[in-house]
Amino acid sequence: MHFFRNLKRNIATFVLAVTALTGLQMKTFAQDDKTLLGAGSSFINPLFSKMFAEYNAKTGIMVNYQSIGSGGGILQLTNKTVDFGASDGPLNEEQAAKFGVPVLHITQASGAVVVTYNLPGDNNNISLTPSIIADIFLGKITTWNDPKIISINKGVNIPGLPILVAHRSDGSGTTNIFTNYLSKVSPDWKTKVGSGGAVNWPTGLGGKGNEGVAGLVKQTPGAIGYVELIYALQNKMDYAKIQNKKGKFIVPSIASVTAAGNVTLPEDSKIFITDTDAPDGYPIAGFTWALIYKEQNYNGRSLDHAQKLLKLLWWNIHEGQVFTVPLNYAPLSKEALKVAEKILKSATYNGKAIL
Amino acid sequence: MDLKIVHFYHSPYFFYLDKVFMKKVKSSKGQIRAESLFKRTLVAIGVSMIVLVFCLMLTLIIESVPSMKSLGLKYLWGKTWDPVNNVYGALPFLLGTILTSFLALIISIPFSFAIAIYLGEYNPKGWLSNFLKNTVELIAAVPSVIYGFWGLLVLVPLVRTMEMKLGILPYGIGIFTASLILAVMIIPYAASLGREMIRLVPSPLKEGAYSLGATRYEVIKNVILPYTKSGLFAGILLSLGRALGETMAVTMVIGNTSIIPTNIFSPGNTMASVIANEFTEADHTVYLSALIELGLVLFVVTVIINMIGKGIIKKFTNE
Numbered sequence: 200m201h202f203f204r205n206l207k208r209n210i211a212t213f214v215l216a217v218t219a220l221t222g223l224q225m226k227t228f229a230q231d232d233k234t235l236l237g238a239g240s241s242f243i244n245p246l247f248s249k250m251f252a253e254y255n256a257k258t259g260i261m262v263n264y265q266s267i268g269s270g271g272g273i274l275q276l277t278n279k280t281v282d283f284g285a286s287d288g289p290l291n292e293e294q295a296a297k298f299g300v301p302v303l304h305i306t307q308a309s310g311a312v313v314v315t316y317n318l319p320g321d322n323n324n325i326s327l328t329p330s331i332i333a334d335i336f337l338g339k340i341t342t343w344n345d346p347k348i349i350s351i352n353k354g355v356n357i358p359g360l361p362i363l364v365a366h367r368s369d370g371s372g373t374t375n376i377f378t379n380y381l382s383k384v385s386p387d388w389k390t391k392v393g394s395g396g397a398v399n400w401p402t403g404l405g406g407k408g409n410e411g412v413a414g415l416v417k418q419t420p421g422a423i424g425y426v427e428l429i430y431a432l433q434n435k436m437d438y439a440k441i442q443n444k445k446g447k448f449i450v451p452s453i454a455s456v457t458a459a460g461n462v463t464l465p466e467d468s469k470i471f472i473t474d475t476d477a478p479d480g481y482p483i484a485g486f487t488w489a490l491i492y493k494e495q496n497y498n499g500r501s502l503d504h505a506q507k508l509l510k511l512l513w514w515n516i517h518e519g520q521v522f523t524v525p526l527n528y529a530p531l532s533k534e535a536l537k538v539a540e541k542i543l544k545s546a547t548y549n550g551k552a553i554l
Numbered sequence: 555m556d557l558k559i560v561h562f563y564h565s566p567y568f569f570y571l572d573k574v575f576m577k578k579v580k581s582s583k584g585q586i587r588a589e590s591l592f593k594r595t596l597v598a599i600g601v602s603m604i605v606l607v608f609c610l611m612l613t614l615i616i617e618s619v620p621s622m623k624s625l626g627l628k629y630l631w632g633k634t635w636d637p638v639n640n641v642y643g644a645l646p647f648l649l650g651t652i653l654t655s656f657l658a659l660i661i662s663i664p665f666s667f668a669i670a671i672y673l674g675e676y677n678p679k680g681w682l683s684n685f686l687k688n689t690v691e692l693i694a695a696v697p698s699v700i701y702g703f704w705g706l707l708v709l710v711p712l713v714r715t716m717e718m719k720l721g722i723l724p725y726g727i728g729i730f731t732a733s734l735i736l737a738v739m740i741i742p743y744a745a746s747l748g749r750e751m752i753r754l755v756p757s758p759l760k761e762g763a764y765s766l767g768a769t770r771y772e773v774i775k776n777v778i779l780p781y782t783k784s785g786l787f788a789g790i791l792l793s794l795g796r797a798l799g800e801t802m803a804v805t806m807v808i809g810n811t812s813i814i815p816t817n818i819f820s821p822g823n824t825m826a827s828v829i830a831n832e833f834t835e836a837d838h839t840v841y842l843s844a845l846i847e848l849g850l851v852l853f854v855v856t857v858i859i860n861m862i863g864k865g866i867i868k869k870f871t872n873e
Contacts, residue, residue, distance in 0.1 A: 270835040293838045363725070368810030368823075370637075370835025393638035396835045404727055404821050405810025407831060414706060418726070 235508055238265040239272020239285035242310055242372055242427065243487045246528050247285070250519045260507060269372055270396075276302070276490055279498050282508050284490040287372025288396070289469035301493040303546060304468050305512055306539045308520075309529040311428040311456040311484040312377045313438035317416050318343065318358060325352050326448045327439045329474070329482070333385035335423060336364055337392075338402035343421060358421075364403025365415035365424030370396040373409070376485040377425050380473035384482075425483075428456065429527040443482040444474055453529045455481035461532035468538045486535070489515070495548045505548050513543055513554065614850040621843035629847060635812040637832070642844035644851055646814045650822035651852070653729055654804065655797040657818060658736035662793060665737075666744035667786070671774060673745075674752025687749070694742035702806030705735040710807060717819060725809065728821045732808040736797045743796055744789035751785030752778055784870040791863040798856055801826040825852045 237247070244266035251262035267275075269286035276284035277297050289304055314332060316325070331347050334340040340347065344359040367374045378394035392398050406412040409430040416422040416436075428451050431438050440448040449455050459480030460472050474482050489512055495505035516531060516539045523530040531539065544554050621629065625642055632643020669690055677683045713734070714726030755778050763773045779786070801824075809821025810831065825848045836842040 268834045270837050273837075291837060368805065368827075369831040370837075395638045396837060397637045397832050399634060399636035399638065399812060403811065404725065405823075405831075407805055407810070411806070415727070418706075418710065 232503070232507075233259060234261045234263060235283070235511060236263050236265075236281040237272075237283045237285060237489075238267050238275045238281045239490070240269045240287050240372065240487050241266040242287050243285055243307060243528075246308055246523060246526050249522045249526060250515055253522065254511060254514060254519070260511065262511065270370070273490065276492075282491070282504075283512070285487060286490055287485060287487050288375045288471075289488065290490070298492075303491050303493050303542050304488040305491070305516065305542055306460075306468050306486045306531055306535050307489050307515055308523050308531065309456050309460050309472070309484055309486050309535075310376075311451050311459075311481055311529065312373055312380075312425050313428050313431045313436075313451045313483070314423065314425055314441065315413070315416055315431055315436045315438045316423040317418075317420055317437075318360070319420055320356060320358070323437045324450075325355055325357070325439050326442070327351075328442045329380075329384035332441070333381050333388050335362055336366075336381060336400075336402070337385075337388060338364070360421030363415075363419050363422040364400075365412045365419075365422050366400050366403050366405055367397075367409075367412055367425075368405030368407050369411075371408075372396065372485070372487075373425065373427055374398065376471065376473060377483060379471045379485075380483045383474040428453075428529075432527050441482055443478075443480060444476055445478045447478060449479065449481045451481045451483075453524055453527065455479060456484045456529035457532050459484040460486065460529070460535045462534060464534055464538045466538065466541070468535070468542060484529070491546065493546055494550070495546060495553065502548050502553075505546075505553055509543060509546055509553050513540075516540070516543075611850075611853060614846060614853060618843055618847035618850050620839050621847045624840050625844070629844070630851070633814055635828075637836075637841050640838070640840050642840075642847075644825070644848055646812050647823050647825045647828050647848065648851065648855070650729065650808070650815060651798060651824040651826070651855070653815060653818070653822070654732045654736055654808070654824055655794055657729070657733035658740060658797045659790065659794055661733060661737035662741050662744065663790065666741045666789070666793070667748060669741070669745040670748025670752055670786070670789075671778075674749040675770075675774060675778060678753060690742050690745050693738065694746075698739065698800060698803040699806075701735050701739055701803040705731060705803060705807040709734060722817075722819050725819070725821060727807055727809045728819050729808065729815055730818045732804045732822075732824075733818070735803050735807055736800055739800060739803065740793035740796050743793040744786070747789035747792060748782070748786050751782040751789075754785075755781050784867045787863070787867055787870060791860065791867075794859060794863075795856060798852070798859070799826055801830045805830060825849075 244264065247262075247264045247266075251264060255261055264285075265275075265281075269284075269288060272281070272284035273286055273290065273294055275281045277294075285307070287310070290298070290302060295302065314327060318325070325348075327348075328351060331340065331351075334347070340362065342359055342361055343357050349357060375394065375396045378388075378392065378398050381392070382389040382394040392401060404415055406415045406424070409426045412424040412426050413430065413434060413436065416424045426436070430436075431451075438451055440450050442448050458477050459475040459482065460477075461480070462472065462475055462477050464470055464472075468486070468488070470486075472480075472484050472486065475484065491508065491512070495508070496502075516536060520530045544552060546553050621642065624640070625632070629642060629644055630648070631645050632641070633645050634641050634643050635646065636642070669686070673683055673687055677686075709731055710726040713728075713731045714724045717724040717726065759777055759781065760773055763777045768776065804824055805827035808823060808827060810823050810827065811821045812823060812828075813821075815822040829845050829848055829852075833842075833845055836845055
């Protein structure tokens, strides 16, 4: 009854709310000269927020970035509702086919995935080899005192706890990088599971988001899982040293992640830098890319607008890189920067280079 | 008789009525228009609800077509959910949904009925009754993510300790924990409806039983419960509907594995939770479509359970 008594007021409130929302929407989609729109990866959102705030202070250009996930960003770019997308993985064949026209991948920063665990006692630096990690996540190694683990961790007191595997339950770029790595180092993993943002896990429990996996690991003695390096650093979690392709055991850090990207990259930069050849590189690392159309004259966009977009991305990979380390992102390596510059210069307006 | 009528005609009251009616006749045309407009509005809003539900179902069906084409009916009893190889089977999630919902219902019924009987019969008024009633209603108002957190931080360690004592793999997380959380969340629905139903039992019925020497327990057992059973069952149905669709709290404590559950302590997953987890990053057509088909299956399961429930309520009422 109370509702009906206030019906008039309720209707008025509702109308007001709708008007406000529509107004907001219209403002978001307005293509004015000083606003650029982006959407995608939530992993890079903290870095982008900082970068774009600085860029706005410097140039007066507003960048409106919506952190809706890589898949969503790609979809928005396909529908041409944003100027650029951002993704933690390169476009797959189906996504590229949907675009129908060439899309440029411009590396923005790197991130890494760390293997975190919960062992009682002072075990904050155990070492793992690729085959051990694959066997644990395949469910083949089920206890911590397995001879394979003991043999490379001499002098470390490892208890005989059963292993509980924790993985992401939501589709994510983190899972994509991690399973891509496992597919590269373990033929068994490649045939049985494969790689993707979500896979059919042979064993273990799923947690939603980095915090879900971290929660499972923290609560269960003997648990092992994987989270983003940034998340592990911010939450001071234990993570394992991992043996890379050159046989070195590497501690995941900003330097070793940047080093992982310091290899010869393909011209389109569409590559997972997992299991890197770099001698000091951490093997479970990956790029986040900004995605733009190669031909910028679409949907009646002006040359000026295209120039503004490219200048922003150029600034991101040069001056903008100083904001990476304070926020625990790994800056681009020299090689990655070289390739990104070349790719940006290949963008065109009516077939003519923009930069 | 005649005299009376004459008397009435000349009474001041009659003139007053006459005035009112004259006024009414003048405005009758406008009134009729307003009446029909009101009726038409009601019909339009009612029909739009039906259209909405059918559009919802139609959308689900259309969007599921790619998945139906590539997987066929095998989708329903397939045991693997493998986005990498585009093989999708909904059976583990179907089982998980039904198992958690019914387990939650079984756990919640003693509580919701006890609350309904206490508030409806023993203590319908007073501060304690009000306090209990408002507290129970508050349970329904708490956002589900808060139950999820509470489950993860409090319930999971408790269940883990219990599992250790029972000698089961001590995950702490799984179908049993999810059912416990769900049970708490659905108690208010059956309890509130049950309370209203019990208060509506005509007092002559109860007084009759008391006058024949029945005790309070006997009145509840032989008069109140039989009289209200269809209402109580409707409350259970409402609870079940809530349990089937609950997403956030469940996904935080169920373990999210696509392996078929072997017992009530094993980890599992529900349809709603899979959709919530994987929808945003489903990166190819069949994958997305398989998730939408999962929504369709959930929709159909809900409809079937509701229809069975309505049938049972009808049977109860006819008896």
